[in-house]
Amino acid sequence: MTVISGEEYLNRINQMNAEVWIDGKQMKGNISDHPAFSGVMKSQAKLYDLQQKKMDAMTYTSPKTGEKIGLSFLEPKTKEDLEKRRIMIQEWARNSVGMLGRSPDYMNTAVMSFAAAADIFAVEDNRFAENMRNLYERAKNKDLSFTHTFINPQVNRSSTYLENSAKVISAQTIQKNNDGIVVEGARLLATQGGITDEIIVFPTHLASVNKDFAYAFSIPSNTPGLKFICRESFRYKDSAFDHPLGSQFDEIDTIVVFDHVTVPWDRVFCYQNPEASLKIYSESSFYPLIAHQITSRRIVKTEFILGVAQMLVNTINVGEYQHIHEKITEVISGLETLKALLLTSEMNAKLDKWGTMVPDYPPLYTAISMYSHLYPRYCEILQQIGASGLVSIPSEMDFLSDVRSDLETYLQAANTNANDRVKLFRLAWDISMSAFGSRQSLYERFFFGDPVKMASSIYQNYDKEQSISLVETFLKNNCENASLFSKTQEEDS
Numbered sequence: 101m102t103v104i105s106g107e108e109y110l111n112r113i114n115q116m117n118a119e120v121w122i123d124g125k126q127m128k129g130n131i132s133d134h135p136a137f138s139g140v141m142k143s144q145a146k147l148y149d150l151q152q153k154k155m156d157a158m159t160y161t162s163p164k165t166g167e168k169i170g171l172s173f174l175e176p177k178t179k180e181d182l183e184k185r186r187i188m189i190q191e192w193a194r195n196s197v198g199m200l201g202r203s204p205d206y207m208n209t210a211v212m213s214f215a216a217a218a219d220i221f222a223v224e225d226n227r228f229a230e231n232m233r234n235l236y237e238r239a240k241n242k243d244l245s246f247t248h249t250f251i252n253p254q255v256n257r258s259s260t261y262l263e264n265s266a267k268v269i270s271a272q273t274i275q276k277n278n279d280g281i282v283v284e285g286a287r288l289l290a291t292q293g294g295i296t297d298e299i300i301v302f303p304t305h306l307a308s309v310n311k312d313f314a315y316a317f318s319i320p321s322n323t324p325g326l327k328f329i330c331r332e333s334f335r336y337k338d339s340a341f342d343h344p345l346g347s348q349f350d351e352i353d354t355i356v357v358f359d360h361v362t363v364p365w366d367r368v369f370c371y372q373n374p375e376a377s378l379k380i381y382s383e384s385s386f387y388p389l390i391a392h393q394i395t396s397r398r399i400v401k402t403e404f405i406l407g408v409a410q411m412l413v414n415t416i417n418v419g420e421y422q423h424i425h426e427k428i429t430e431v432i433s434g435l436e437t438l439k440a441l442l443l444t445s446e447m448n449a450k451l452d453k454w455g456t457m458v459p460d461y462p463p464l465y466t467a468i469s470m471y472s473h474l475y476p477r478y479c480e481i482l483q484q485i486g487a488s489g490l491v492s493i494p495s496e497m498d499f500l501s502d503v504r505s506d507l508e509t510y511l512q513a514a515n516t517n518a519n520d521r522v523k524l525f526r527l528a529w530d531i532s533m534s535a536f537g538s539r540q541s542l543y544e545r546f547f548f549g550d551p552v553k554m555a556s557s558i559y560q561n562y563d564k565e566q567s568i569s570l571v572e573t574f575l576k577n578n579c580e581n582a583s584l585f586s587k588t589q590e591e592d593s
């Protein structure tokens with residue numbers, strides 16, 4: 101099989117009939133017809149179609165089968181491979197203007213990076229490493245889509261808390277039998293849960309303190325006992341005029357419940373193995389490779405934000421004010437910094453011990469850490485430039501009603517008519533103020549982990565020795581001069 105079409109993706113997910121709960125009801129029928137999912141699934145389908153349309157730029161030929169495979173599955177072996185991956189990722193990102201955080205390339209990259217380091221799973225049982233490699237082969241050849249969950253429910257985040265309740269809360273293994281391992285409990289937070297072929301479940305930090313949390317696996321989204329409980333949909337309307345982003349890109353976040361789920365042995369990558377659970381993050385190149393995907397997408401998103409901000413400025417003619425220049429320059433500086441960091445990571449890429457060409461991580465974790473602050477600031481800048489224009493946003497229906505002529509007169513702008521002005525301001529509102537927009541801010545702050553912990557980890561791991569030695573040399577030289585100076589003073593007195 102080669103790369104799939106959008107229609108194949110839709111049919112496959114519809115046929116799965118995964119257990120998805122939304123607004124108090126269990127989904128019945130085609131999930132892609134449901135208003136909460138139709139927008140995002142259509143957008144995702146367009147990505148698959150694009151892959152088929154632009155085979156040269158978006159696929160590579162499998163050396164094993166001769167089939168065309170999506171480039172986001174490509175394990176980079178050279179710096180050129182990294183560049184090809186970036187170009188492909190950004191092509192997809194342009195289709196969602198960077199708003200689809202979980203376009204398939206995100207998890208395809210994760211699967212590729214875990215499979216490249218699959219030997220980590222072979223510690224006790226060689227089958228587990230094989231299972232990981234088989235998942236990669238299956239995913240590549242069938243162009244599978246994935247959601248994932250890497251964290252436990254937010255019950256008590258105190259550093260001294262250890263779960264000890266009568267009923268299991270955080271998903272753990274409660275039994276093993278001839279068929280596989282049995283998992284009970286919940287996990288957070290599977291974005292796109294229920295609308296992908298499979299879910300990947302990887303160890304949380306609790307794996308180091310309790311073996312029952314030291315597991316990893318991937319199962320089909322319709323595995324019996326597996327439930328996805330959705331948040332409220334932010335796709336409030338179908339209208340692309342009223343909700344230009346929310347109507348197309350609301351990915352839906354889900355709580356994942358495992359109600360005595362049996363994970364077959366051939367789907368297990370790790371079981372009761374704290375050592376492998378830690379190593380899969382510390383010894384694979386998952387972090388740098390996924391950070392390369394994330395930063396590539398965020399560059400496109402930032403280009404889009406810059407365009408929207410400058411169009412607001414042009415529309416209401418506020419380009420003469422210095423604070424406006426400063427704010428737009430803030431966006432430009434962020435954009436240029438991200439681009440420079442991404443390219444630096446590619447230039448300084450090296451082969452890891454698994455033979456994968458890995459982008460240099462420090463520029464990428466810098467980019468990731470910065471963006472959790474930059475993105476909310478960009479939303480603030482849009483609010484500061486747009487001001488009341490961000491709430492002077494009548495709907496499409498208003499423009500089709502008797503008040504149209506009022507709107508045309510009173511909502512015209514210096515450089516455009518009322519209709520185009522409202523279209524643009526609605527877009528700025530959907531980025532910076534709507535439920536969809538606020539969720540995007542939260543997403544960019546947190547989806548790759550707590551930014552506070554990330555900063556702490558950068559602090560602890562960054563090699564600061566060169567800087568310290570620079571200061572020590574300066575102080576030494578300076579003190580030698582200083583002692584000469586004090587000697588002269590002594591002589592004078």
Ligand SMILES: Cc1cc2nc3c(=O)[nH]c(=O)nc-3n(C[C@H](O)[C@H](O)[C@H](O)COP(=O)(O)OP(=O)(O)OC[C@H]3O[C@@H](n4cnc5c(N)ncnc54)[C@H](O)[C@@H]3O)c2cc1C
Pocket residue numbers: 248249250251254257259288289290291292353539542543546547548549550552553
């Ligand atoms: C929109 C969105 C989509 C997401 N999608 C996914 C997904 O698809 N798959 C997935 O696995 N995860 C996903 N996540 C979850 C993401 O990984 C977590 O939000 C992130 O790891 C932070 O964990 P938490 O939300 O439980 O916050 P918590 O850990 O509960 O933090 C809450 C607060 O406590 C502070 N805090 C907690 N512990 C410490 C500590 N040790 N030191 C200092 N401060 C601390 C934090 O800084 C924060 O201010 C998503 C998150 C969001 C917001």
